Amino acid sequence: MLKHVLIVFLLLYVSMGAKASENLSDHEVFCMKTDQDCLTYIQSRLLNTQKNSSNWYKLKTYEFDYYFDYQKFDNLHSALSPFVDQEELPGAFKIQVYFYYAKSLNYLGDKQQAKAYAAKAFAQLDEIYNVFGDPLRLVELANLQHIFGDKKKALRVLLDAEKRYAKSSDAIFHFELHINKGHIYYNWQQYPQAIESNLKAYNAIKRTKHDAKTVIALGNLAFSYFKHNDFNNAVKYYKTAFDYIEPDSIYQATYSLRLAQSYWELGNKTQAALWLNKIDRTKVEFSKSHAKVYENLLHELKN
Secondary structure, three states, rough: OOOOOEEOOOOOOOOOOOOOOOOOOOOOHHOOOOOOOOOHHHHHHOOOOOOOOOHHHHHHHHHHHHHOOOOOOOHHHHHOOOOOOOOOOHHHHHHHHHHHHHHHHHHHHHHHHHHHHHHHHHHHHHHHHHHHHHHHHHHHHHHHHHHHHHHEEEEEEEHHHHOOOOOOOOHHHHHHHHHHHHHHHOOOOOOHHHHHHHHHHHHHOOOOOOOOHHHHHHHHHHHHHOOOOOOHHHHHHHHHHHHOOOOOOHHHHHHHHHHHHHHOOOOOOHHHHHHHHHOOOOOEEOOOOHHHHHHHHHHHHHH
């Protein structure tokens, strides 16, 4: 098994909002019709579908969506690479390619190329929104502006989307809207506003079957509480997330680390040690920032 990499600060806010609106398609809805592993099901359907047909392109977007949801950026980058320089692609598919490729490049450290592909996605998203007026396109546009452009403008776009589509019954739209607002408020260190936005995101998604998104919403909410020094609520929402996390998910290690840190802040060394010991260092490769948190906790707990 390839080692997971825990990136700067929780994976949730990776690159100022990696877990933002990606929903030109949604693999979770597609996979609700099968008991198979979702990725296995998608790939088996791809093998049995005519290549470059409209259905085949749609299946590829589910594959991209899956890799993105589960933070498998190396897989995502590899899956996208054959398409990035192709001009003759369906419009919506091309947007997803640019959107995901920009984010995968940003994650992998190629900031210059990431911005170049984000610019291509900006142009496409503007065009698509002008034609269709889809509220999720507004959120996607704001997310890219947040990462590669103007955060104030990004928030204005999100507030406009919230006002225009306040009566929308689409849980994914409200989840993505408030997750993105939470990212911006977090980066501005406006933690009460980040808590409010992330709580709205969680409330929007918690009654759906979108477990991966529920995990993200809970983690973002917990970390907002943590940064606001409300460690009891941080513990509460991190623990709730474990009801939805898959056994081999990277969030097992990430949230265990944050729970250990939260319990340490509460002065509960027993629980801090319990959660820290759940992390299998033979399977998890820490980023510098997470390694520092881990090593500091390990040192303090030994004293």
